[in-house]
Amino acid sequence: MEREASLEITLKQRLQEDLCWMDYISGSFTIFRIPTNVRESNKDLYEPRMVSIGPYYNDHRRKRLKSIEDQKWRLFRSFLGRNTAADVESYVRSVKSLEDRARQCYSECVDLRSDEFVQMLLFDGCFILELFYKWLCDNPDSLFKEGWGPSTIISDLLLFENQIPFFVIEKLHNIVQGETSYNRDVFLSRLAGFLTDEQPSQPPRKMAWPETINHLLDLYHYFIVPTRHLQNSHTTPDSPGLWKRRLMHWITPRTNQMHVTRPPRQVPCATDLYETAIKFTKKRSPEDLFDVTFERGVLQIPPLKIDSNQKTLFTNLIALEKHKADGRQIVTSYVALMDSLINTKEDVALLQRFGVIHNMLSSHQEAAIFFNNLGDGASFDYGNHYFADLFTIIQQHHDSNWNRSWARLLHDYFNSPWAVISVVAAMILLGLSTLQTIFTVYPYFKPSQG
Incomplete structure (x- = not known):
């Protein structure tokens, strides 16, 4: 009984301490x-x-x-x-x-x-x-x-x-x-x-x-994170609204992958997008890192410097957004976007060539690992995040048969100045041959006068 009484006193004391806390x-x-x-x-x-x-x-x-x-x-x-x-x-x-x-x-x-x-x-x-x-x-x-x-x-x-x-x-x-x-x-x-x-x-x-x-x-x-992003945390800057995305759905060439019910969890990497004629340019607004837009096959991204302190900074910003009451995970969404675009050192080299990133690390491979590891902590609702609309329209552009065919044409026949000259020359010769044929055949079909 004494031990039970002692335990009862201990538990009550602990409960009282917790109530005070x-x-x-x-x-x-x-x-x-x-x-x-x-x-x-x-x-x-x-x-x-x-x-x-x-x-x-x-x-x-x-x-x-x-x-x-x-x-x-x-x-x-x-x-x-x-x-x-x-x-x-x-x-x-x-x-x-x-x-x-x-x-x-x-x-x-x-x-x-x-x-x-x-x-x-x-x-x-x-x-x-x-x-x-x-x-x-x-x-x-x-x-x-x-x-x-x-x-x-x-x-x-x-x-x-x-x-x-x-x-x-x-x-x-x-x-x-x-x-x-x-x-x-x-x-x-x-x-x-x-x-x-x-x-x-x-x-x-x-x-x-x-x-x-x-x-x-x-x-x-x-x-x-500018105020306009916080006020519109589920609408990407300059991305199409719901009505425009529905219109795009009807006017864009159809594929079986076009019927997207939820935004994709990721987009193809930069080299894959480049192979489908998507261009990359840096935005002239480096003070707004999240002003990423995609329009007419051009993905514009503000420049980002990558150094040894950036991973620590992004990791702690992601941790902050996990605990913020408003749930506006804009930095987390941005990290998920960059993690999708960069898988290998070739992706890093491509984005650096277009001025999108400035790699201050020892190699392109290290920069790729930087983003891949950083993306591990960017867990959130992939169906409802800041760049969800951007993910959708990039994926639709990439999967379009028309865009893929046009990209194949560009890569096969316009991948170098000499190839362009050859195609232009062939078109000129074809045009001249067509004119010659017309002038040769025309007298036989010309109505007789008199």
Whole structure:
């Protein structure tokens, strides 16, 4: 009986603790953990290499990333000198007032004492802002003067798990700038420019920023995905609407594969599309990576630079879109498109020749592997995603008997200047022979006069 009573007390105590925790949290988490099985297979894509931000990698601070913690102290001192009217106590007091709200943002209970948690938020927020302020004054910090420093630091700041709530960063910025002089839109655009490696001398981009931004990765996502894509998350830019696709269904030469009930899961690779006379051109709007259009056999894609940090960035953006409440997986849809277009090194070489991609990796084969592995994490509803209409019309164009016959004609008879000259010469000779025959036969059939 004693053991049963003891177990009953233990269970009640645990239930009471859980009830307190459930009462404490809001249920609207914004900073999540990557599932263990996903993170363990790709640790280098989710874990910070140089800078730990937030509580999830607190052990990294004490061990592998301890050196950067000393740099945070240095930047904290520099940050305090930007507003002499505000002392340490005022900063601590302001962040302390946000503690409960900040704890509610994390999907896991943060096992840090109050002072430890507040200090972490304060130091991490000041670290981010001080790097930003120095970039804005065109006087980058010494951490950014090392060749590997900027790209590694920015990459770490944009990791899905490596975040603090954005309202903490905004609060610290308000104290430095003053509440009355704070221009939110300019601040957000400038900070996003810092994260995207823009030049500080460029004017801030005019954007319709949302009322709530969760963290730096969320800010980056809003910046690179224009509002028009978010507002029309199931309609590809310039793609035909439902009525136009029905009209195309009747006027396009029929094949057995034309009767598509759901969008295809993928489109043929770039070399296969090129063999069916589909042309590739780069769009002159590199600031909008998702402005992909297909019209009259031409697939226009904004240029994309591929380097070692892009895979980490895309992987974490995909993770963010999986957890966003609105379900607008535009980056995920774009990755699925590029994964379909690129299967082999020949696809990479073709797209690079047309300026669609700029491969900064060691080989075309490595770039192909980059996209193939990246596409593994792009799981979503293939029947209802941002580029679903684009997938459909590309597949229909590719499967059309007329388009395939025309492509075969081009490749067989117009695949080189000499072939074109030969065909033109043959047509001229045929025309001359026809005229000669007409003039030869005509006198015999000419009506007699008289």
